[in-house]
Amino acid sequence: MTKVLEVDPSYDQARRQIVRLKPLADEKRQKMKEEMIVDHWEIGNCNSGQFGMSADNFKAVKDPNTGSYSIPFQC
Template sequence: MSQERRSEAQVQKEEGNDFFKKQEYESAIKSYSRALKLCPKDFVKDRAILFSNRAACRMKKSENEEAILDSNKALELHPQYLKALLRRAELYEKVDKLEEALADYQKVVEMDPSQHPARAACLRLPEQIKEKNEKMKEEMIGKLKELGNMVLKPFGLSTENFQLNQDPNSGGYNINFKQGPSSS
């Protein structure tokens, strides 16, 4: 019975592969989904491949979050599945989850150092992550200044009355008050 269901699932998988080759991604997704319903849970690698294939279809349709979920399921079933890990890394990069992408690319390189796209990403992403974090920090400081100015305005003050100086040794900050005309 179990082997019979596995065979039926394989037929659906092949049908999905044919649809994928013809770029009929929605039909391929339906075939892979039917195959997942048929494939017994104890055929872990088969199921991982089906989830990964469905993720590839969703990726082609720019359904990135759904593709990440399918990639996660594939990797839960088969953590050493290189193709699913590479796909998820690429998807994470597309949705601007750069830290997660870098972690996946690093795992790929550990598993197979010959994966040049993953190696290139490991060199490229740290700088992009740094830039993204700097931009977020600047945005946060801007929002904090706006909030500070709202609170200080009734007292005739603004954030311009306060000077932050970073201690180069500890990395901490000292705040100095400077008297003067407030800017509104």
């Protein structure tokens, strides 16, 4: 729809669809991020156990400005 608006900025139906779909897409993207983190955590626990560590030694911290995560090690 954004490409349609680039070609014809006056096309109101495309604009309405963007307003309707953007929150749904944002919600889906956030859910996928959270699922990915959980999946990586489980894989991390399987692999790090061999070294006497756990994925629980790491804490995901979300940056409110960018939405990205940093994952520092915690003892």
